[in-house]
Structures are given as C-alpha cells and as structure tokens.
Amino acid sequence: MGTRTEVLVIGGGSTGCGVVRDLARRGVDVTLVEKGNLTNGTTGRMHGLLHSGGRYAVSDQASARECIEENRVLRDIAGHCVEETGGLFVKRPEDSEEYFQEKLQGCRDCDIPAEVLTGEEARAREPYLAHDVEKAIAVPDAAVDPFRLCVANAVDAENHGARIETHAEVTDLLVESGEIVGATVRHASGKGPREHGTPGEEEEIYADHVVNAAGAWAGRIGDFAGLDVAVRPSKGVMTVMNTRQVDTVVNRCRPKGDADIIVPHETACILGTTDEEVGDPEDYPEEEWEVDLVIDTLSELVPILQEARTIRSFWGVRPLYEPPGTGTQDPTDITRDYFTLDHAERDDVPGMTSIVGGKLTTYRMMAESITDHVCEKLGVSATCDTADVPLPGSEREGDIEAAMERFGLRSPVARRSADRLGSRTEDVLASCDPNPVVCSCEGVTRAEVRDAIEQAGTDLNAVRLRTRASMGNCQGGRCAHRMAAELHPEHDEESARAALDELRAERWKGQRHALWGEQLSQAMLNHAxxxxxxxxxxxxxxxxxxxxxxxxxxxxxxxxxxxxxxxxAGGDAEGAHGD
Amino acid sequence: MAIEDDVIVVGGGVAGMTAALAAADTGASVRLVTKSQSTLRHASGLVDVLGYADEELIADPFDAIGDLPADHPYAKVGVEAVRDGLARFDAVTGDLYRGGYTDANALLPTHGGAVKPTARYPASAAAGLASDERDALLVGFETLSDFDAPLAADHLRAADVPFDVRGATVSFPGAPRADAKITRYAHALDENDDDERERLAARVERVHEGEPRVGFPAVLGESHHAAVRTALADALDADVFEVPMGPPSLPGMRLEAAYERALRDAGVNVVRRPVDGYETDGDGRLTAVLVERNGQRVPHYADAFVLATGGLVGEGIDSDREGVHEPVFDCHVPHPADRYEWFVDDPFGDQPYPRFGVVVDDDLRPRDATGGIEFENLRAAGSVVGGADFAAECSGTGVSLATGDAAGTAAGSDTQ
Structure with missing residues (x-):
C-alpha cells in the first residue's frame, strides 16, 4: 500500500520549493517532503543576498550572467520578498587596484549595471564606511527574505494542487527491480501541519519520478539507493547585528576571502562569512574564531561594527558539488554552479534525478531546468511560467497601499506587517480584531501569528520564519510565551508548552555566539x-x-x-502616585 | 562648598535603596546616586528569598539558607541579615505586601500559568495563592497578549494545583488600542472616568460562574489599586487578585513608590545621574565618586560607599568579547577567560553567567584578584555581588534586602 503521486520532491529549501511550484503550475501531481520546516537546511541559513552577479563577475561570468537575469526576475515575481538595497564593492587602500578594474570590467561584460563611486560618494550613501575606503562600485545587489520566498513558492504550489509535508523525513528510498519508485517518509507528528504530541507515523509514497533536492543532504538520500552523490558541505558563519549599520549591501572588493559581506536585512544586518569544508552537514563545530573573524575583518570596512551589538550567530552549510575527479582542494575554489544528475544515465538507476550545487538567487532557473527535465521524462509538454507569474503576496502592487488605507495603518507596525505580507495584507489583517502586537521588537501582530499557525501548526519556529516574531533584540525573551499562547485553545496547553520550549531552545542556539555586552545583559534579563x-x-x-x-x-x-x-508605614498606597 | 555626605550609595534598585535606608538609620547622612530609572518595574513585584536549593522546591527558605555554599551571598551575611532585610522591607511596604506572618514560602500563579515560590507578595496578589483551595476564575483581556487566561488556567491544572481553575477572555472597556501600553489599562481603572471599573465587572460577570476568587493580569490600577480591586470584588461578590506579570510591572511601580516615600522620609538625598569615576586617598580608601553632570564630572565626597549597581541586567556588571568587569570601581569579577565557557549549551541547563559578580568578604567588601580588599570603605550589595543565580533559585530580592541592609548598616556605623 502507500500513497501515489506523479513526482516526489525531497527537500523544502529554495530548490525544492521552486521545483514543486513549477511542477504544480505545469499540472503535474506533486508532493514535497521536508524533514524540518521549510528552509530548514541551507536556505534558511544564509545572509539573504540577492546577487547582482557582481561577486562572480571576475571568477565565473556564466554564473554572473545568470544572477543578474534572475535578480531582475525576482524583483518582478517576488517583490514582497526583496528589498532593493543596492550593493557596493568597496576598495580599501590595501586592496588591489587591478582587481577593482577587473571587477568593473567583469560587471560590464556580464551586463550588470555598475557605477564607480569615489570614497566620498560611497560614504555619502553609507556614512559608517571607513574613512580610508578609496572607492566603490555600485551594483544592483538586493536583500531577499528566503523564508518568505520559499513559503510563497510552497503556497502557490498548494494552490495548484501540490501536497507539502514538513517534518516529514525520508528514511529510505523504495527501489523495485533496480528502479527508484518512491520513498518511505517518517512524519514526526502525523500528516499535515505539525501538531506537538501527535504520534509520528510512516508513509510510503510511490512516485513516477523522484527529485532529490536535499541540498547538503543529497548525498544521504543517494546512499539509500547506493548512489554516490558527492556533495561537499562547506560551513559558513553569519553574525546578526541588532540594527542596520548599513542600508546597502557592502562587499569587500577583493578576489576571495572570508568575512567580506554585510547584508542589511529587515531590522538587522548580517555579517558573513567563512568557508570551511565539513564532513557532516548536521554535526560540525560552530567556532568562536569565526564570529571574531567576521566582526574584526568587516570592521575594516565599517568600523562601528567593532563595538556594535550582535544578537546571535548562525551557521549554514553550502551544498557544494563538483563532478567526480575535479579534485579541488580549497572549498572557496569549488564552483557555485549547479548540476543535474540523471541517475538513469549516470548510474543506470532510473526513477530519480538529483540536483546539487547552486545558489538561492538562481533557484527559479534551477527549478525550471530540472522541471523541464522531469516533464520530458513524464511526457508532459506544458511550458514554464514561473518567471512571469508573481508569487502569492506579490501579485497586486496597488493592494498594499489600499489595505493600509482601509485599516488606517500608518503606524510603523502596520508598515512592517504590510512589508512582510505584501498583497495578502488585507486578507490577513482583516482576520483578527482586535489585533494586538505579539512581538514588539519586530512589530508582529496577532493576525500574522495566527495566519502563520494556520500554515505551520504548532511549529513555532516555522511561525517565526514566516513572521519574524522573536527574531529581534530580545530573541523571544518577551514574546515567545505570547506566540505560544496564540496556539491555544485550538491546540492544547501541553502542545503549546512543548512548542514554547522548542522555540526557546532554538533561540538560545544562536544567542550563545553573541553572549557579551548588551546581548549578555539581554540573556540575563530573559533568564530572569x-x-x-x-x-x-x-x-x-x-x-x-x-x-x-x-x-x-x-x-x-x-x-x-x-x-x-x-x-x-506603606498604608493603602492610595494617592501614592504623584504626591 | 563641596558635596559631602557620610555615606554614598551607588545604585537605585532594592539593594541600593535598602542600603541607603539602613545607613540613614544609623544616623549617617546618605546620598543615593542612580541612573534615571529604577529597575523595579522590570521585576514582577514578588519578593523571593529562596525558592529552590539543589533544584528542589523549598517550603521554608530560612531552613535552607544555612546549607548554601560558602560563596553564596546569603552565606556571607548569614540568616539573621536576611531577617533584618525582610523586617526593613516590611516596614517600608506595610499593608502593600503580605507573607510576613510566616517563614513558609507562598506559591503564586505566574502569568504563564506556572507557580512560583516567594516570601512576600503584593496584597493585590494574596487571593491568588496556589495553596488556597478555593476555586478560581482567571480573566484575561483580548488586547493584552501577555496574559492568556484560558491557557494559564489549563497550565495550572497541568501543575496539579489543589483547586479548580478556569480561564476566560473579555474585552477591556473602552476598546484600548491594540498596542496600548500596560499602564494605559491601569490608568483607565485609576481614573474611572467612563465607569471602566463597573463596565469591566459587568463583562466579567457574564463569564463568572460564582468562583469565590477572580484573577486578573496585574494592571488593576497604579495609584488607586486598592479601590479598583474593592470595586471589582464588590461587583463580582468574589475576592479579586492580580497575577504578577513581566515588565513593565505595576506591582513593581507601586513598590518603587513606597520606597521613594521611605527614602524621602528618611532624609536620603537622591541624585539621578550616572557615576563616571572615583577618587581615592592613594592609600586604599575611596574619597569621592565623580558624578556626571552636564558634561562635567563633579566629585561627591563621603566616608563610606556602597556599590549596588545591579548585575548583568542593571549594567552593574558589564562585558565585552574579552572579559567581564564591574564598570564603576573596576572591582575584580572572576570569570573564565574563554567567553564560550560563560554559558552551557543546554538552554535550560545550569548557566555560569548568572553568577557573575564581584567577590566579597564577610563584611561585603569587594576583593581583588589576589584576595586583597579593593577599597577599605567600599561595600557591595545586591546582584552586583556574584555567587547566586537569583532567577534559578528564586532569591533575587531577598539577596538585595539582606546584603543591602548589612552593607548599609555597616557603612553607616563606620561613619558614626
């Protein structure tokens, strides 16, 4: 027995979400399974840069061209996930002039708009840039919210009949007569949205074709069928600042190196990163030196970072891949390109295709390419429209302004709600009256939290990713219990409590790397x-x-x-106030 | 003329105010220098002495104090200092607080629906005691997301409290803005301009099923809280109590008002400015603290000093990536050199950082790294003193009262 679907997609990162949307829109019956919540792996653990392509303009012009093309597409189809910050490649006196010129020429070669600014002009845009920054190249980098982006893809897929199962881990591939025909999936708490306390269950899902989009975990999926998918996971740290020291993406203009980017993101800035190959994508050391390195090195570009408050750090694992035999030693030299591995062709094991490598900016293009491949296998001839049709939340530009008017939403809180919800603003905010603020650091209201709970069940970390609640300075200290309260009474007290403890544990994980100064004080206040x-x-x-x-x-x-x-002596204290 | 007193207390929390009152009691002239706002409003308003030892819930804190490790602040001052500190608290707060008639701890419901042990509690919370076996109704307000009454009631039942409890949510009269501050509710009930008390009671009446006690979030008035409770109690024909909440805390503000009155009555001069440096006689004694005033650093002279600037929360203990320090007098604060040893990975584990603070001798004088005394005439009180995790053991205000009383009394006596 088991469930049937035409295509089973493994992995709820940007690639998997992009593929499930594309397949569903082409009329394919598709199921996506993700072992955590959406973006659980690498996608939710990056700095949120929407590449202009500038970073690859010297080293990898093919990637650079893809980036600028997709950068333009995402601004159109995912406006509510993108903040058009612009980006700068900044040159310090010790950085090579020759490389600066190569970067500029590379951008022009790849059709990436690039403008040279003097140090003064760059500081006029970003006043906290170091005084000795000599010059900069302005490019159309932007900030993208990977959570919002993946959720919007998943929602659109569901709207077109797809089934999305989170907290559903593949425990084995089903192989019959040498062909992969599906997967065994372990649901942590039953099918559908997460419900703490619901017993887990197993499901066998049979599919005409399986897409392995598990990113850094793709090798493990391959192992189930004896396939060698040699992903080389490489870790990198991202350090979150409590405020936006810069409003533009700031890149160091030098060939390669650690700690060379600052991305403004919502209320914060994210500093990145390091690049070290690791054996296991889930079990690797998160090290003090990495945090110190990004702060100290990026302080050369923006000196106030040295004294600024960081609220947490997190690590992501790049799913780097290179074809067997390439033999690159340094992970920073491994290509950021993606590869489609047709296991029928490559290993003589039909029924599954793996997609490895790549980056968030080009997720849609990768998804289109693998969807074309799968459709060809299935004999489906529908064409791709994902580059032209806006994602849910980004459909109707005028709607946001109209909703803001209708709800009298001119407050900063409402503006931020509207930023997050895009064209869904009116529907969501109208669902809850009164609508108090639940998370005051990020200005998240009850309506948004309940909307996210409807999608995510008792998984408060998934609610956090959808709404940003508990992602501000207090890291959930003041609001985590309020978020949990929104689960009740639809979910019982025990579930709400378990969900709260799980959220607190997750918040602590990243804060450990920021425990000094004001954030240590914050930790003590939270502890109290x-x-x-x-x-x-x-x-x-x-x-x-x-x-x-x-x-x-x-x-x-x-x-x-x-x-x-x-x-x-204390009396009734009547009249104590103001006397 | 120079600014000169017998005793200067730096820090305006419970420890500092207690130290100032104790020093004034010895006949000393006292000046209290504090940054503008007290941290009392950050705390729930409950006065914990010792709720847990070795992670076991404690019914009688005085019994357990003697067994604490030698570096615990209570071990430095002894159990009698704890009693003295509480006696001073009772004198300051009078009818505002309850619990002084017994050594036993009380268990009070928290706004999350757990119960917590405490030694003194606001009179406004008294009818909420968890050992009271009368049934209870908890009432929350739709717009106040910090207290979800039905969830708290379910949670209390899960904690197996010895009474039946139910929760209900009502809308607060006058439809406060969705993001209204906590004080907005209190002031509406204080002023009662549009009969908010009666209208609130009428809304609760609709969900009240005769429970003999009814609990509300702790927003029932700031200055007229007793009258607000009485009005609700009369209308509902039930005892009314407040469930203590997180910041900003109305019980904390009321407590602050009681202390301010006591300081005024005791003739303590309160200066709301930051301290930025100190002077010594070059021979191990402090002579003055420098108080920042309009960009100038003005010496305030005294014979004895009390450091009561708080712990990590009150910024009495500060840190950077390199280390942990005490910023006013640069007293020694022991800590592991590697900041990754300041915490443990388990979020609910036994954390080292809450115990960070200065090390004191039995006379509460801070010690330097070699065990010598930092300054002959400096004592420390409250959470700036290390060795206790006040949150885990539920001992915060008790430590402040005991050490504040002891430090203030000793400082004052030295000058008389």
Whole structure:
C-alpha cells in the first residue's frame, strides 16, 4: 500500500520549493517532503543576498550572467520578498587596484549595471564606511527574505494542487527491480501541519519520478539507493547585528576571502562569512574564531561594527558539488554552479534525478531546468511560467497601499506587517480584531501569528520564519510565551508548552555566539523573566515534581496579622502616585 | 562648598535603596546616586528569598539558607541579615505586601500559568495563592497578549494545583488600542472616568460562574489599586487578585513608590545621574565618586560607599568579547577567560553567567584578584555581588534586602 503521486520532491529549501511550484503550475501531481520546516537546511541559513552577479563577475561570468537575469526576475515575481538595497564593492587602500578594474570590467561584460563611486560618494550613501575606503562600485545587489520566498513558492504550489509535508523525513528510498519508485517518509507528528504530541507515523509514497533536492543532504538520500552523490558541505558563519549599520549591501572588493559581506536585512544586518569544508552537514563545530573573524575583518570596512551589538550567530552549510575527479582542494575554489544528475544515465538507476550545487538567487532557473527535465521524462509538454507569474503576496502592487488605507495603518507596525505580507495584507489583517502586537521588537501582530499557525501548526519556529516574531533584540525573551499562547485553545496547553520550549531552545542556539555586552545583559534579563517571573524552570507541570501544597502559605495567617494591626508605614498606597 | 555626605550609595534598585535606608538609620547622612530609572518595574513585584536549593522546591527558605555554599551571598551575611532585610522591607511596604506572618514560602500563579515560590507578595496578589483551595476564575483581556487566561488556567491544572481553575477572555472597556501600553489599562481603572471599573465587572460577570476568587493580569490600577480591586470584588461578590506579570510591572511601580516615600522620609538625598569615576586617598580608601553632570564630572565626597549597581541586567556588571568587569570601581569579577565557557549549551541547563559578580568578604567588601580588599570603605550589595543565580533559585530580592541592609548598616556605623 502507500500513497501515489506523479513526482516526489525531497527537500523544502529554495530548490525544492521552486521545483514543486513549477511542477504544480505545469499540472503535474506533486508532493514535497521536508524533514524540518521549510528552509530548514541551507536556505534558511544564509545572509539573504540577492546577487547582482557582481561577486562572480571576475571568477565565473556564466554564473554572473545568470544572477543578474534572475535578480531582475525576482524583483518582478517576488517583490514582497526583496528589498532593493543596492550593493557596493568597496576598495580599501590595501586592496588591489587591478582587481577593482577587473571587477568593473567583469560587471560590464556580464551586463550588470555598475557605477564607480569615489570614497566620498560611497560614504555619502553609507556614512559608517571607513574613512580610508578609496572607492566603490555600485551594483544592483538586493536583500531577499528566503523564508518568505520559499513559503510563497510552497503556497502557490498548494494552490495548484501540490501536497507539502514538513517534518516529514525520508528514511529510505523504495527501489523495485533496480528502479527508484518512491520513498518511505517518517512524519514526526502525523500528516499535515505539525501538531506537538501527535504520534509520528510512516508513509510510503510511490512516485513516477523522484527529485532529490536535499541540498547538503543529497548525498544521504543517494546512499539509500547506493548512489554516490558527492556533495561537499562547506560551513559558513553569519553574525546578526541588532540594527542596520548599513542600508546597502557592502562587499569587500577583493578576489576571495572570508568575512567580506554585510547584508542589511529587515531590522538587522548580517555579517558573513567563512568557508570551511565539513564532513557532516548536521554535526560540525560552530567556532568562536569565526564570529571574531567576521566582526574584526568587516570592521575594516565599517568600523562601528567593532563595538556594535550582535544578537546571535548562525551557521549554514553550502551544498557544494563538483563532478567526480575535479579534485579541488580549497572549498572557496569549488564552483557555485549547479548540476543535474540523471541517475538513469549516470548510474543506470532510473526513477530519480538529483540536483546539487547552486545558489538561492538562481533557484527559479534551477527549478525550471530540472522541471523541464522531469516533464520530458513524464511526457508532459506544458511550458514554464514561473518567471512571469508573481508569487502569492506579490501579485497586486496597488493592494498594499489600499489595505493600509482601509485599516488606517500608518503606524510603523502596520508598515512592517504590510512589508512582510505584501498583497495578502488585507486578507490577513482583516482576520483578527482586535489585533494586538505579539512581538514588539519586530512589530508582529496577532493576525500574522495566527495566519502563520494556520500554515505551520504548532511549529513555532516555522511561525517565526514566516513572521519574524522573536527574531529581534530580545530573541523571544518577551514574546515567545505570547506566540505560544496564540496556539491555544485550538491546540492544547501541553502542545503549546512543548512548542514554547522548542522555540526557546532554538533561540538560545544562536544567542550563545553573541553572549557579551548588551546581548549578555539581554540573556540575563530573559533568564530572569523565564526563571523568576514565569518560573518555567521550576514549573511543576514541566518538572513533573509533586508539590506539597499545604506546606506553603495558604493565606490563612493573614487575618491574624491584620488583627495585630500589622504595620502601617506603606498604608493603602492610595494617592501614592504623584504626591 | 563641596558635596559631602557620610555615606554614598551607588545604585537605585532594592539593594541600593535598602542600603541607603539602613545607613540613614544609623544616623549617617546618605546620598543615593542612580541612573534615571529604577529597575523595579522590570521585576514582577514578588519578593523571593529562596525558592529552590539543589533544584528542589523549598517550603521554608530560612531552613535552607544555612546549607548554601560558602560563596553564596546569603552565606556571607548569614540568616539573621536576611531577617533584618525582610523586617526593613516590611516596614517600608506595610499593608502593600503580605507573607510576613510566616517563614513558609507562598506559591503564586505566574502569568504563564506556572507557580512560583516567594516570601512576600503584593496584597493585590494574596487571593491568588496556589495553596488556597478555593476555586478560581482567571480573566484575561483580548488586547493584552501577555496574559492568556484560558491557557494559564489549563497550565495550572497541568501543575496539579489543589483547586479548580478556569480561564476566560473579555474585552477591556473602552476598546484600548491594540498596542496600548500596560499602564494605559491601569490608568483607565485609576481614573474611572467612563465607569471602566463597573463596565469591566459587568463583562466579567457574564463569564463568572460564582468562583469565590477572580484573577486578573496585574494592571488593576497604579495609584488607586486598592479601590479598583474593592470595586471589582464588590461587583463580582468574589475576592479579586492580580497575577504578577513581566515588565513593565505595576506591582513593581507601586513598590518603587513606597520606597521613594521611605527614602524621602528618611532624609536620603537622591541624585539621578550616572557615576563616571572615583577618587581615592592613594592609600586604599575611596574619597569621592565623580558624578556626571552636564558634561562635567563633579566629585561627591563621603566616608563610606556602597556599590549596588545591579548585575548583568542593571549594567552593574558589564562585558565585552574579552572579559567581564564591574564598570564603576573596576572591582575584580572572576570569570573564565574563554567567553564560550560563560554559558552551557543546554538552554535550560545550569548557566555560569548568572553568577557573575564581584567577590566579597564577610563584611561585603569587594576583593581583588589576589584576595586583597579593593577599597577599605567600599561595600557591595545586591546582584552586583556574584555567587547566586537569583532567577534559578528564586532569591533575587531577598539577596538585595539582606546584603543591602548589612552593607548599609555597616557603612553607616563606620561613619558614626
């Protein structure tokens, strides 16, 4: 027995989400399974740069051309996921003039708009750039929200009949007579949106074709059928600042190197990154030196970063791939291009195609290419329209302004809601009245949180990714319990509590790398709120400890105290205010 | 004429205010220098002494204090100092607080629906005691996302409290803005301009099923809180209580008002400016702190000083990537050299950083790295003193009261 689908896509990162959208829009019956929440792997763990192509303009012009082309496409189809920040390639005195000229020429060769700015002009745009920055090249880099982008792709796919299953891990491939015919999937908490406390279950999903889009995990999927998919995972750190020291993407203009980019993102800036090959995409050291390196090195471009508050750091794993036999030693030299591995052709094992390598900016193009490939196998002749049809949330530009008017939304909170929701603003905000703010750092309202819960079930980390709630300075200290409260009563108290503890654990993971200065103070305040004010750590419902209730003050002594007259120094405090 | 007092206390939290009152009690002239806003409004308003030792819930904190490790602040000052500190607290707060009639801890519901042990609690929270077996109704407000009453009630049931509890959500009269501040609710009830008290009671009446006690988020008035509770209680024919909440905390603000009144009555001079440096006699004694005033650093002289600037939250303890320090007098703060040893990976594990603080001798004088005394006439009180994780053990205000009382009394006595 089992479930049938025409195509099974493994992996809910940008590639998988792009593929499932494309297939669904071409009328293919498709199911996507992702072991965590959407963007769980590499996609949700990057700095959010929408490449102009400038970074590859010298080293890899083919990629550079693809980037600028897709950069333009995403501005059109995913406007609500993209912030048009612009980008700068900045040259310091010690950086090579020759390379600067090569970069400029490369941009021009690849049709990337590029303008040379003097140091003064660059500082006029970004006042915190170092005084000795000599000059810069302005390019159309932008910031993209990978969560919003993937969710929008998944929603569009669902609207076209696709089935999306998160927290659904592939535990084996189904192989019959040498052909891959599907996969065994373990649902952590039943099918559909996550529900804490629901027992897990297994499902066998049979498909006419399987797409392995598991990124850095693609090798593990291949292993299930004895296929060698030699992904070379390479880790990199991203350090999140508490505010936007720059409003433009700032790149260091030098050939290659660690710690050479700052991307403004919503309320924060993200510093990146490092590049080190790791053996296991889930188990690798997250190291202090990496955090210090990005702060210290990028302070050469923007000196105030040295003293600025960082709120957390996270690591991502690039799913680098190179064809067998290439033998590149340094992971920074491995191509960022993508590869389609047709296992029928390559390994004589039909039924599955793997897609490896690549980058977020060109996710749609990669998805189109693999969808073409799959459609050819299935004999489907529909053409791709994903470059032309806007994603949900980006359809109707005028709608945002109209909704803002209708809800009287001129406050900063509402502006930010509208930024996140795009053309869904009116539908979502109208769903909840009154609509109080749940996360005040990021200005996220109850309506948005409930909208995300409808999609994500009790997975508060998925709610966080959709709304940005708990991603600000306090890292959930003030709002995590409020987010959990929105689960109730649709989900029971025990589920809400489990979801809260899971969110807190995830928030702590990244904060560990920012525990000094103001963020250590914030951690202590959070510790006090959770440990003392809420007493979550001593909560009998959590610890299971039985309490001898009658050993504690039950108030019965108060009358005796009153009879003795007590003390009167504090009085009733009536009128204490303002006297 | 130079600014000169017997005692200067740096820091305006519970520890600093207690130290100032204690020093004034010895007959000393006292000046308290603090940054503008007190941190009392960040705390729930409950006064914890010791709720947990070795992660076990404690019914009688005085019993357990003697067993604490030698570097715990309570071990430095002894159990009698804890009693003295509480006695001073009771004198300052009077009828505003309850719990002084017993050594036993009380268990109070938190706004998340857990229960927590505490030694003194606002009178406004008294009817909410978890050991009271009367059934309870919790009422939340639609627009106030910090307290979800039905969820808190379910959570209390999961904690197996000895009474039945139900939660209901009502809309607060006058439809406050969706992002209204907590104080907006309190002031509407204080002023009662549009009969908010009666209208609120009428809305609660619709969901009230005769429970003998009804709990609300702790926003029931700031200056007229007793009258607000009485009005609600009379209308509902039930005891009314507040469930303490996170910042900004109305019980914390009321407590702050009581302390400010006590400081005024005791003749303590309060200066709301930052301290930026100090002077010594070159022979191990402090002579003055430098108070920042319009860009100038003005010496404030005294014979004895108390450091009560708070811990990591109050910025009495500061840190950067290189280390942890005490910024006012640069007192020694022991800590691992590697900042990755300041925490443990388990988010709910036993964290090192909450214990960061200065090391004191039995007379509360900060010690330097070699064990010597930093300054002959400087004492430390409250969370600037290391050795206690006040959040995990629920001991915060108790440590501030005990060490504040001891440091202030000693500082004052030295000058008399």
């Amino acid at each position: 709120l959770h440990g003392a004010t809420l007493n979550e750590d001593g909560d009998p419902a959590r610890t299971g400890a039985s309490v001898e209730w009658d050993a504690f003050d039950d108030g019965a002594g108060a009358d005796a105290e009153d009879a003795q007259g007590g003390s009167t």
